[in-house]
Amino acid sequence: MESQQKSASFDFIIFGATGDLTTRKLLPALFYRYIDKQISDNTRIIGAARSPLSIEYFRQRAKDALHQFIREPDRTVHHIDKFIKLIYYVSLNGAEAESNWSSLSTLLNDDKQNPIRIFYFATSPKLYGDICDNLSEKKLITDTTRVVLEKPIGTSLETAQEINKRVGKHFPENRIFRIDHYLGKETVQNIIALRFANPVFERLWNSDAIDYIQITAAETVGIGNRGGYYDGAGALRDMVQNHLLQVLCMVAMDPPISLNEEDLRNEKLKVLRSLKPMTPEDVKHDTVRGQYCSGSHNGEKIPSYLEDLKKSHSTTETYVAIKALINTSRWSGVPFYLRTGKRLAEKTSEVVIQFKPSTWSLFPTSPQPNRLHIRIQPDEGVSLSLQVKDPSKSHTSLRNTFIDIDFSPAFHIRYPDAYEGLLMDVVKGDPLLFIRCDEVEAAWRWIEPILNNWSKNNPPLCYYKSGTWGPKEAQELLAKDNHFWHEDMF
Numbered sequence: 001m002e003s004q005q006k007s008a009s010f011d012f013i014i015f016g017a018t019g020d021l022t023t024r025k026l027l028p029a030l031f032y033r034y035i036d037k038q039i040s041d042n043t044r045i046i047g048a049a050r051s052p053l054s055i056e057y058f059r060q061r062a063k064d065a066l067h068q069f070i071r072e073p074d075r076t077v078h079h080i081d082k083f084i085k086l087i088y089y090v091s092l093n094g095a096e097a098e099s100n101w102s103s104l105s106t107l108l109n110d111d112k113q114n115p116i117r118i119f120y121f122a123t124s125p126k127l128y129g130d131i132c133d134n135l136s137e138k139k140l141i142t143d144t145t146r147v148v149l150e151k152p153i154g155t156s157l158e159t160a161q162e163i164n165k166r167v168g169k170h171f172p173e174n175r176i177f178r179i180d181h182y183l184g185k186e187t188v189q190n191i192i193a194l195r196f197a198n199p200v201f202e203r204l205w206n207s208d209a210i211d212y213i214q215i216t217a218a219e220t221v222g223i224g225n226r227g228g229y230y231d232g233a234g235a236l237r238d239m240v241q242n243h244l245l246q247v248l249c250m251v252a253m254d255p256p257i258s259l260n261e262e263d264l265r266n267e268k269l270k271v272l273r274s275l276k277p278m279t280p281e282d283v284k285h286d287t288v289r290g291q292y293c294s295g296s297h298n299g300e301k302i303p304s305y306l307e308d309l310k311k312s313h314s315t316t317e318t319y320v321a322i323k324a325l326i327n328t329s330r331w332s333g334v335p336f337y338l339r340t341g342k343r344l345a346e347k348t349s350e351v352v353i354q355f356k357p358s359t360w361s362l363f364p365t366s367p368q369p370n371r372l373h374i375r376i377q378p379d380e381g382v383s384l385s386l387q388v389k390d391p392s393k394s395h396t397s398l399r400n401t402f403i404d405i406d407f408s409p410a411f412h413i414r415y416p417d418a419y420e421g422l423l424m425d426v427v428k429g430d431p432l433l434f435i436r437c438d439e440v441e442a443a444w445r446w447i448e449p450i451l452n453n454w455s456k457n458n459p460p461l462c463y464y465k466s467g468t469w470g471p472k473e474a475q476e477l478l479a480k481d482n483h484f485w486h487e488d489m490f
């Protein structure tokens with residue numbers, strides 16, 4: 001959904017500029033678009049954070065980050081040195097009206113061209129409302145100013161509504177960009193192409209042909225140095241409320257009447273609103289929450305969550321599996337199994353569409369049902385399992401095989417990081433791949449009963465060894481339906 005565009009100039013102000021997201025994702029993403037000549041030399045990237053740093057010091061940090069987080073062939077000194085000159089820094093607490101706002105105002109008002117202004121909030125969501133009030137009071141919001149809100153938008157429906165209300169007081173909805181980087185992934189966008197440009201799939205994309213669907217976002221990493229945030233959030237808020245539900249929307253939505261941002265988002269919203277509400281019984285039977293304990297990966301010992309957190313007690317989940325149902329005629333009775341976890345056996349995000357078996361068989365053994373894998377990352381691609389005649393055996397013997405496409409070698413392209421395209425969409429003012437206010441609220445409305453039930457009834461936390469595929473209870477969740485996580489099928 002990205003188009004080659006001519007180079008743009010803008011002011012990009014990051015609140016929370018000393019945090020992980022800026023160094024790992026935002027600066028590298030902007031750098032790549034700069035070397036692709038989509039960002040002009042008049043652009044300014046202004047870091048804002050509380051630490052009293054000089055511009056030189058912040059530039060050096062940025063340089064170090066680029067050396068660390070961009071691929072070696074792209075680390076040319078010439079490009080890095082040129083890019084670094086776009087970077088500025090102001091020491092400012094965006095949530096405080098009395099902070100050093102004059103240095104930001106002076107810098108911004110210095111440019112008489114009045115370029116597009118983008119405020120990126122990479123801070124705790126608790127601060128979004130206050131920062132907006134201050135931006136408004138300091139008269140820093142121009143007619144072309146856009147605001148980007150990192151997830152999670154709040155920690156509950158009520159806090160999300162409050163954020164939407166407070167940010168909405170200063171910005172119209174079409175200038176609020178709620179980012180979910182999963183929607184920036186090429187392979188998540190490709191779900192739309194795969195479904196709606198291939199009638200062979202779309203005609204089978206329903207409960208007549210599909211048995212069940214799995215959506216997995218598995219990580220091998222732990223919580224790193226984000227324990228402070230993560231322990232208060234947990235996997236349900238961190239991954240399911242946003243990324244997994246957005247992928248589910250792309251898989252489950254009806255065809256939008258156009259690829260216009262409102263039409264697409266209306267269809268996603270319909271999916272979120274059609275999710276069967278989770279009753280206390282459903283939460284008990286259809287959700288699993290887990291936490292990693294120590295284990296090993298490739299022969300190396302891996303610490304437990306509590307060791308990573310440096311605490312002796314926490315009931316925060318680092319793993320979630322949920323069976324979700326969608327109340328529409330297309331999906332009636334088709335379970336959508338969602339799971340995500342840290343310190344799992346592999347880093348992989350994927351969607352598995354398990355088709356129904358045929359009701360009769362011409363062959364002595366029943367053919368295995370077809371299965372479509374949409375690999376979101378890594379090894380972006382698609383594979384479809386097929387039954388063929390086993391060439392080494394008699395004419396009645398079948399063999400399971402795959403049609404498998406790896407996109408990167410097939411198209412000879414570098415798979416860009418999701419943030420690259422999304423940041424340029426903000427510059428273009430294109431909200432198609434961002435979450436609308438009502439979508440965020442609908443997602444919280446479905447998640448909240450699970451959260452509330454977990455905190456009220458404190459169901460057992462299922463421990464799993466780091467480096468495995470999660471707790472056995474997650475396998476049992478599917479086994480009850482006679483289904484399996486796809487890696488258990490081999």
Ligand code: BG6
Nearest residue numbers: 151181217219221238239243349
């Ligand atoms: C972020 C979560 O939104 O997504 C992190 O806060 C998680 O906890 C990350 O590690 C995963 O993103 P990706 O693109 O590596 O799957």
